[in-house]
Amino acid sequence: MAFDPLSLRSQFPILTQQANGNPLIYLDNAATTQKPLSVINGIQEYYLTANANVHRGAHFLSDRATNQFELARKQVADFIKAPQDSHIIWTKGTTESINLVAYGLEHLIQQGDEILITSLEHHANLVPWQQLAFRTGARLRVLPLTSDAQWQEEFAHYFTERTKIFAATQVSNAIGVQTPLIKMLQHAQKQGAFTLIDGAQAVAHYPVNVAELDCDFYVFSGHKMYGPTGIGVLYGKHHALEVLMPYQTGGEMVSHVSYQATEFNVLPYRLEAGTPHIEGAIGLALACEFLTQQDREALLTWEQALTNLVYLRLQKEANLEIYSPETNSTLISLSVPNSHIMDLNQYLDSQGIGVRAGSHCAHPLMAQLGVTGTLRASFACYNTLDEAERFCDVLLNAIDLLNDE
Ligand code: PMP
Numbered sequence: 554m555a556f557d558p559l560s561l562r563s564q565f566p567i568l569t570q571q572a573n574g575n576p577l578i579y580l581d582n583a584a585t586t587q588k589p590l591s592v593i594n595g596i597q598e599y600y601l602t603a604n605a606n607v608h609r610g611a612h613f614l615s616d617r618a619t620n621q622f623e624l625a626r627k628q629v630a631d632f633i634k635a636p637q638d639s640h641i642i643w644t645k646g647t648t649e650s651i652n653l654v655a656y657g658l659e660h661l662i663q664q665g666d667e668i669l670i671t672s673l674e675h676h677a678n679l680v681p682w683q684q685l686a687f688r689t690g691a692r693l694r695v696l697p698l699t700s701d702a703q704w705q706e707e708f709a710h711y712f713t714e715r716t717k718i719f720a721a722t723q724v725s726n727a728i729g730v731q732t733p734l735i736k737m738l739q740h741a742q743k744q745g746a747f748t749l750i751d752g753a754q755a756v757a758h759y760p761v762n763v764a765e766l767d768c769d770f771y772v773f774s775g776h777k778m779y780g781p782t783g784i785g786v787l788y789g790k791h792h793a794l795e796v797l798m799p800y801q802t803g804g805e806m807v808s809h810v811s812y813q814a815t816e817f818n819v820l821p822y823r824l825e826a827g828t829p830h831i832e833g834a835i836g837l838a839l840a841c842e843f844l845t846q847q848d849r850e851a852l853l854t855w856e857q858a859l860t861n862l863v864y865l866r867l868q869k870e871a872n873l874e875i876y877s878p879e880t881n882s883t884l885i886s887l888s889v890p891n892s893h894i895m896d897l898n899q900y901l902d903s904q905g906i907g908v909r910a911g912s913h914c915a916h917p918l919m920a921q922l923g924v925t926g927t928l929r930a931s932f933a934c935y936n937t938l939d940e941a942e943r944f945c946d947v948l949l950n951a952i953d954l955l956n957d958e
Contacts, residue, residue, distance in 0.1 A: 556848050559937075564591070565590075573902065578943060580906060582884075582932060583884050583931035585782065586933050588779055588781065591843055592780060592781065599832045603617045603621055605617070621835050625835045626643070628838040629641050629834075629837060640794065640821070642786070642787040643821075643825055643833075645830070646782075647677055647772050647773055647774045650770075650772035650786065651678055654749055654772075656798070657798050657799070659798070662689040664689065666691040667692050667694050668692070669720070669741070670695055670721065672699075672918060674917075675726050676915065678749075678751045698732060700728060704736045708736075711740075716744045718747045720748075721751065722753070724754035725918075726753065727886060727912075728927075729883060729886060730877065730878050738767065747769045749770040750770070750771045753773050757779065770789045770790075771788040780837040781833045781836040782833075783833050784833030799823055799824055802815070802826055803826040804826065804827055857883060860883050860885055863930060863944060872889060874890065876922055884929055896951075897952070900954070901948065911926045
């Protein structure tokens with residue numbers, strides 16, 4: 554399975570466009586990735602040949618849709634090495650998955666309990682825990698990881714017998730660093746805490762093995778890994794999913810209803826109220842298939858090489874601050890003391906280059922870095938060396954131009 558960037562890129566026709574009179578360069582992949590033809594065509598095929606509501610049985614199309622939908626669950630389970638299909642709960646995305654867990658565990662959280670997160674979290678893995686703490690009287694604690702996310706022995710003290718939930722990101726969306734996951738999980742597990750990993754920024758780049766990680770919950774979004782928007786996953790160990798109180802109720806998630814009481818369905822259905830995002834699940838399974846068909850190591854090496862190229866060129870610039878690690882990242886986050894990142898963003902856009910300027914839904918982390926926001930260029934498997942070089946050229950040009958004004 555040799556990796557050929559150009560042939561892979563041809564599977565993403567959206568990238569052949571011009572943007573503002575220039576060839577489009579898409580470097581906002583941490584926000585959402587583009588979709589390969591197999592995903593786009595697969596969704597169309599579903600609507601052309603199989604569309605019906607699932608799990609209602611009774612006719613040809615419903616059976617076909619149900620089979621495809623449940624096969625998708627199996628493919629996603631295989632993709633992250635979940636032991637059983639029923640450990641995969643469909644959600645709208647990472648945010649909904651985390652909310653589902655935060656509400657679902659509420660009945661087990663009491664005043665004085667502690668919920669531990671890290672200082673590198675996206676708001677999606679912060680606000681639901683903060684609100685859970687407000688509702689229950691629990692205390693939200695923050696493991697103070699720094700920009701290099703190195704584990705320090707004194708962090709062990711943050712994990713206590715009061716720690717009931719530990720939730721951490723695998724990779725920071727704002728600065729691209731990987732967190733010391735294994736160490737953190739070991740300490741959380743020693744205290745018997747529920748553990749949740751936010752894999753939103755990891756799944757597109759790193760093969761994930763939830764059985765090996767041994768976390769209680771692992772969550773991610775389809776749209777950041779070449780799949781459709783509006784579909785995501787909550788993986789959970791059986792007992793961890795079993796203790797979650799359904800935070801949405803209604804059809805599909807019940808086995809028997811009377812006016813007096815409701816009997817909930819078995820997993821995974823008891824946590825999936827209402828008609829699911831059927832074509833989204835099928836599209837996500839196709840995205841998993843797309844990734845599985847690639848040489849994952851070669852893809853990651855390529856993405857890291859593009860990021861390193863940018864890092865090496867930009868680190869020589871005195872008037873620019875980089876917050877991402879020097880190696881092994883797939884994105885670069887920076888600020889320029891004398892220029893506003895929004896102006897830089899606008900200039901890059903005028904040249905056809907799409908990046909992201911802002912706080913990246915991580916206000917506390919931005920405060921820790923001493924900035925209100927950064928400019929982030931994030932890479933995917935279809936990006937090229939020419940694009941990485943051009944990003945540097947145009948950015949440096951923009952800095953010169955803006956400084957002359
Ligand atoms: N966590 C991380 C690390 C993310 O990067 C994102 C998306 N930027 C989310 C959570 C939220 O994902 P979604 O908006 O797809 O729910």
